[in-house]
Amino acid sequence: MNLTLHVWRQEGPDKPGKLVEYKTAEASPDMSFLELLDVVNEDLLARGERPIEFEHDCREGICGSCGVMIDGEAHGPQKLTATCQLHLRQFKDGDSITLEPWRSKAFPVVRDLVVDRGAFDRIIEAGGYVSVSTGSAPEANLTPVPKDAADAAMDAAACIGCGACVAQCPNGAAQLFVAAKVAHLGLLPQGQPERLERVLKMVEVMEEQGFGACSNHRECEAACPKGISIDWIARLNADYRKAQLKGRRKAAAGGFAG
Amino acid sequence: MTLDAKIPAGPIADKWNSHRFKLKLVNPANKRKFDIIVVGTGLAGASAAATLAELGYKVHSFCFQDSPRRAHSIAAQGGINAAKNYRNDGDSVWRLFYDTVKGGDYRAREANVYRLAQVSVNIIDQAVAQGVPFAREYSGLLDNRSFGGAQVSRTFYARGQTGQQLLLGAYQALARQIEAGQVVMHPKTEMLDIVVVDGHARGIVVRDLKTGKITRHAADAVVLATGGYSRVFNLSTNAMGCNTTAIWRAHRRGAYFANPCYTQIHPTAIPPAGDHQSKLTLMSESLRNDGRIWVPAKKGDTRAPSQIPEAERDYYLERRYPSFGNLVPRDVASRAAKAMVDEGRGVGPTGIGVYLDFAASIARLGQASIAAKYGNLFEMYERITGESPYQTPMRIYPAPHYTMGGLWVDYNLMSTIPGLFVIGEANFSDHGANRLGASALMQGLADGYFVLPATIGDYLAPNMGQKVGTEHPAFAAVEDEVRGRLAKLLSIGGKRSPDSFHRELGKITWEYCGMGRNAQGLGNALEAIPRLREEFWSNLRVVGDGESLNQTLEKAGRVADFLDLGELMCRDALERNESCGGHFREEYQASDGEAQRNDDDYAYAAAWEFTGDGQPARLHKEPLTFENVPLTQRSYK
Numbered sequence: 001m002n003l004t005l006h007v008w009r010q011e012g013p014d015k016p017g018k019l020v021e022y023k024t025a026e027a028s029p030d031m032s033f034l035e036l037l038d039v040v041n042e043d044l045l046a047r048g049e050r051p052i053e054f055e056h057d058c059r060e061g062i063c064g065s066c067g068v069m070i071d072g073e074a075h076g077p078q079k080l081t082a083t084c085q086l087h088l089r090q091f092k093d094g095d096s097i098t099l100e101p102w103r104s105k106a107f108p109v110v111r112d113l114v115v116d117r118g119a120f121d122r123i124i125e126a127g128g129y130v131s132v133s134t135g136s137a138p139e140a141n142l143t144p145v146p147k148d149a150a151d152a153a154m155d156a157a158a159c160i161g162c163g164a165c166v167a168q169c170p171n172g173a174a175q176l177f178v179a180a181k182v183a184h185l186g187l188l189p190q191g192q193p194e195r196l197e198r199v200l201k202m203v204e205v206m207e208e209q210g211f212g213a214c215s216n217h218r219e220c221e222a223a224c225p226k227g228i229s230i231d232w233i234a235r236l237n238a239d240y241r242k243a244q245l246k247g248r249r250k251a252a253a254g255g256f257a258g
Numbered sequence: 259m260t261l262d263a264k265i266p267a268g269p270i271a272d273k274w275n276s277h278r279f280k281l282k283l284v285n286p287a288n289k290r291k292f293d294i295i296v297v298g299t300g301l302a303g304a305s306a307a308a309t310l311a312e313l314g315y316k317v318h319s320f321c322f323q324d325s326p327r328r329a330h331s332i333a334a335q336g337g338i339n340a341a342k343n344y345r346n347d348g349d350s351v352w353r354l355f356y357d358t359v360k361g362g363d364y365r366a367r368e369a370n371v372y373r374l375a376q377v378s379v380n381i382i383d384q385a386v387a388q389g390v391p392f393a394r395e396y397s398g399l400l401d402n403r404s405f406g407g408a409q410v411s412r413t414f415y416a417r418g419q420t421g422q423q424l425l426l427g428a429y430q431a432l433a434r435q436i437e438a439g440q441v442v443m444h445p446k447t448e449m450l451d452i453v454v455v456d457g458h459a460r461g462i463v464v465r466d467l468k469t470g471k472i473t474r475h476a477a478d479a480v481v482l483a484t485g486g487y488s489r490v491f492n493l494s495t496n497a498m499g500c501n502t503t504a505i506w507r508a509h510r511r512g513a514y515f516a517n518p519c520y521t522q523i524h525p526t527a528i529p530p531a532g533d534h535q536s537k538l539t540l541m542s543e544s545l546r547n548d549g550r551i552w553v554p555a556k557k558g559d560t561r562a563p564s565q566i567p568e569a570e571r572d573y574y575l576e577r578r579y580p581s582f583g584n585l586v587p588r589d590v591a592s593r594a595a596k597a598m599v600d601e602g603r604g605v606g607p608t609g610i611g612v613y614l615d616f617a618a619s620i621a622r623l624g625q626a627s628i629a630a631k632y633g634n635l636f637e638m639y640e641r642i643t644g645e646s647p648y649q650t651p652m653r654i655y656p657a658p659h660y661t662m663g664g665l666w667v668d669y670n671l672m673s674t675i676p677g678l679f680v681i682g683e684a685n686f687s688d689h690g691a692n693r694l695g696a697s698a699l700m701q702g703l704a705d706g707y708f709v710l711p712a713t714i715g716d717y718l719a720p721n722m723g724q725k726v727g728t729e730h731p732a733f734a735a736v737e738d739e740v741r742g743r744l745a746k747l748l749s750i751g752g753k754r755s756p757d758s759f760h761r762e763l764g765k766i767t768w769e770y771c772g773m774g775r776n777a778q779g780l781g782n783a784l785e786a787i788p789r790l791r792e793e794f795w796s797n798l799r800v801v802g803d804g805e806s807l808n809q810t811l812e813k814a815g816r817v818a819d820f821l822d823l824g825e826l827m828c829r830d831a832l833e834r835n836e837s838c839g840g841h842f843r844e845e846y847q848a849s850d851g852e853a854q855r856n857d858d859d860y861a862y863a864a865a866w867e868f869t870g871d872g873q874p875a876r877l878h879k880e881p882l883t884f885e886n887v888p889l890t891q892r893s894y895k
Binding site: 028110190 | 305308309312323324325326327328330332333342344380382383384385386387388389391392393394395396397398399400416417419422423426429430431433434436437443445468497498499531532534535536537539540637638641642644707708711753755757758799801802806807808809810
């Protein structure tokens with residue numbers, strides 16, 4: 001296959017960037033998209049030019065490292081597919097493809113197609129866990145979890161933290177990412193004691209990190225390689241309102257104010 | 259130096275409990291005075307960092323990924339073993355212990371394995387309390403599945419994403435400690451060397467991968483949880499960034515490297531499609547529960563699988579191993595697949611592969627039931643190959659997957675460098691010469707949540723107040739070496755990329771030290787690898803600088819270490835004149851083609867000491883004794 005790539009090259013966070021054209025004749029339909037970038041990079045290296053930096057690791061769609069905007073779509077044209085799992089059979093001979101990094105204020109560009117997604121870690125650190133220390137856990141089967149709840153929690157927990165939802169959102173919102181973690185833990189009995197406090201803390205940090213507001217465009221759901229549903233955002237909003245009310249009631253009673 | 263494994267005395271079932279009581283403790287108020295460095299944030303590293311921080315130690319955690327959540331444990335699919343006996347099918351701590359020692363072909367340390375089986379039950383409790391969404395029955399209680407090498411159902415799972423969910427549990431526990439200020443997290447930071455002062459591990463030198471900045475970090479103890487070295491074969495199921503640099507650098511500074519030739523070839527990966535292949539994708543071994551493995555009965559049969567009638571198919575595992583069938587251990591399944599391909603009965607466009615067929619299970623259980631168990635794996639397979647396993651059998655072939663070898667550790671998980679602990683896949687581990695499925699997650703979390711947090715105090719307690727700071731000349735010396743090496747890699751100015759050297763190394767190691775090994779081939783490898791290394795250091799090309807994100811430079815450093823490790827792996831394989839587990843020496847096989855151990859001469863762990871560049875490593879032997887699981891020839895017939 002002959003493909004023409006227009007790739008965003010940027011030397012550093014504060015440097016200007018631009019699209020640079022690369023042609024390749026060595027593409028095969030069985031190649032993954034990142035293997036195509038490997039080939040382009042080998043070629044660049046052979047010519048003494050700096051290879052294109054892109055984030056990748058497991059190359060099986062689970063670590064969440066990879067992700068580029070391919071012709072304006074996060075992770076490219078194939079549904080439910082991370083960039084590393086996208087294969088060139090999705091493209092046609094002669095296609096021209098534009099590659100850009102995730103575009104979001106909260107994800108500054110490090111170099112070329114690599115962005116810093118540390119903001120996601122800050123959100124989890126704010127409360128995306130059950131506060132159980134090692135050793136204090138009771139026997140696992142002491143608390144039955146209805147199969148429906150466990151399955152739904154697993155649906156939400158499947159998020160790989162790649163950031164496609166933010167990149168695809170016209171507002172750069174992180175609601176889908178936050179909602180998935182809030183739902184995963186909130187659906188399980190183990191997550192109940194901290195359920196409402198967790199929502200408040202995570203949403204607060206989400207806003208501090210510079211993500212935009214959600215206005216129900218649903219672009220996140222369409223871009224998500226793991227099919228995380230925006231239904232979780234409705235649940236997030238419901239939990240958030242409940243948490244605010246509870247906080248107000250407690251404040252009125254002179255107690256906990258958060 | 260004589261190797262002292264420090265195995266506690268007493269009956270095997272009491273060893274861990276009595277040992278824990280005897281270990282010195284650090285009182286709660288003093289724990290905060292100790293700094294501990296943990297390198298790696300996979301299951302072992304994240305669980306250790308979180309647990310040590312919960313105990314009150316000051317933890318410094320490092321990972322090369324941009325977030326600790328992305329460590330390669332995330333890709334483990336199938337499950338985690340635990341001796342809960344929820345199925346009432348005869349499981350017990352003893353049986354898990356027995357299965358693991360036998361599955362490891364009697365090359366593991368009994369005491370470690372027993373402890374692993376004991377704490378396995380606590381891991382499940384811990385993970386459930388964290389909110390890990392394990393699969394459940396309609397009763398709401400935990401579901402189990404069976405896995406290779408066992409006749410009981412003891413594997414807990416979260417769809418095909420068990421590693422992901424367990425890692426997120428450990429990552430979230432780590433995140434909680436970061437928020438609490440107990441852990442300082444350094445993502446996108448690669449350890450490039452370890453600092454040893456007066457014989458004790460005192461810190462590390464790292465490179466910030468975004469800025470290229472080199473910094474020194476001092477601590478009272480250093481924990482390496484940096485995973486395995488399957489990428490010494492280049493093509494493997496490991497992530498692209500998986501590397502041996504941390505443990506290899508520690509080896510060069512005095513940590514013995516044990517059993518490097520024990521590598522595991524996973525039987526069920528998607529076969530390579532061509533030369534551009536960058537990595538291989540695993541299909542979980544759990545698929546063998548419901549899939550039947552077969553090849554055409556006659557050579558060169560190129561008909562589509564649907565056109566081959568039952569009578570003309572050879573379900574070779576069921577035929578050769580009637581009691582275990584498709585669930586024989588990984589090494590047995592892998593070699594059997596290779597034998598079929600070597601006989602010319604391989605399938606698919608390249609002839610490298612065997613079928614894994616779900617038609618019978620779909621007919622028996624219905625497509626919905628199969629989809630519920632393996633849906634995501636089937637989708638992944640279809641994305642990569644363009645074929646649907648619901649319609650046509652999967653094609654699979656073995657791929658390097660896990661390394662049982664690693665840095666030698668004693669019962670306390672401490673290496674031969676005092677103060678340097680090694681956990682998870684990075685140590686030479688509890689799996690002997692072969693690891694059973696669903697046991698890697700178990701071992702990583704056992705080490706991180708339960709074993710290391712207990713044993714590290716015994717080392718720290720007597721060392722109160724003996725801090726060594728980063729201003730110590732040893733830190734400056736190591737930093738100079740690190741800088742010198744990076745400068746060298748950048749300045750060679752040759753013609754070949756790090757990837758091209760990696761590919762060539764992989765061809766050598768896979769050909770001569772892969773599924774089948776023999777003295778002649780290993781001899782070839784031991785000539786070819788030093789030649790390749792020489793070319794590497796004179797003909798490498800790295801473009802760009804060291805003061806910014808430069809993945810080519812990162813790769814170059816890792817490939818350099820793989821070249822050294824690859825040579826040691828082949829030496830170890832040549833030295834071990836027997837077949838055991840994943841180490842199959844073609845000269846040593848029973849008449850039926852099974853691995854033939856030599857317990858009289860080789861019932862030991864081989865621990866190699868680094869003696870200098872260009873010098874042969876020195877072999878030390880830790881004898882292995884089997885008092886509880888009688889030595890027998892493994893049989894899965």
